[in-house]
Amino acid sequence: MSTTQAGTAPRTRPALPGTLTLGLARTGYELRTFFRERDAVIFIFAYPVIMLAIFATVFGQDDASIETANGNIPFAQYFLPGMVATGVMLTSFQNLALSIAVERDEGGLKRLRATPLPATSYFLGKVGQVLVNCTMQVVVLLAVAALVFDVPMPQDVAHWATFAWVLLLGTATGAVCGVAFSSLPRSGRSASAVVTPIVLVLQFISGVFFQFDQLPSWMQQVASVFPLKWMAQGMRSVFLPDEAAQLEVGGSWQHGAIAAVLLVWLVVGLVVGVRTFRWRRRDDG
DSSP: OTTTTTTOOOOOOHHHHHHHHHHHOOOHHHHHHHOOHHHHHHHHHHHHHHHHHHHHHHTGGGGGGEEETTEEHHHHHHHHHHHHHHHHHIIIIIIHHHHHHHHTTHHHHHHTTTTTOOOOHHHHHHHHHHHHHHEEEEHHHHHHHHHOOOOOOOOOOOHHHHHHHHHHHHHHHHHHHHHTTEEEEEEEEHHHHHHHHHHHHHHTTTTTSSGGGGGGGGHHHHHTTTTHHHHHHHHHHHSSSSGGGHHHTSSSSHHHHHOOOHHHHHHHHHHHHHHHSSSOGGGGG
16 A cells, blocks of 8 residues: 555655745855955955055155146045946956856866756855955945045935946946856966956056046047946046046046946846856866
């Protein structure tokens, strides 16, 4: 006589948590893993602060500043938006492009793919980690800028709202592009050699280390193709006075163009990532 005939209910396999729940759990795991790598944590959090201090000190000697029609802008205040933008790029694009390439090379992605964890939850964990780290990094950078370099913070809701959407959209775009780009390096060992030069070049041509309108026109045009230039411009619209818009190439902050370019790169990153993402090494089938 079967167990069903004897009145015993058949055993059922317990349901797995939802994709979002697993994504949140994965975010916690990614954060714990990230903060165990102390050298990477120190570099990512300290780099924007150190670069702000260097450039504000070097260019701001003898109270030098950037002239506008209605006053002068201290160099620390001018460089802060670029440091916020490059910090987001380091934490999102560079961090994910490198870490995922290493995970793939070490076989971690292959083993993870064999578990019941949905792929969507894995990527949600990566994006969640980036959002948390970017928020913490920006808080530290703004605190140092305000307390050490006396950079004035925005005083109205409109500027902070602009800051929020540029930060969120820029972080999401950087994270998605980082995931997509992680499939390009042939191995985890070569990932840094592939990713880091691209990040450095974009920093130099996107108005992070230099006044953007002073760069050669061809360099400005190349930078305008990529999201870092637009993230930096969006952050300048938050932390610089309104009259500083005259220093931009278009003579305005171009918020519509900023949103459009970042959204285009977000979509491109999603499409490329879906089509090219690999869970195995190239030599593993």
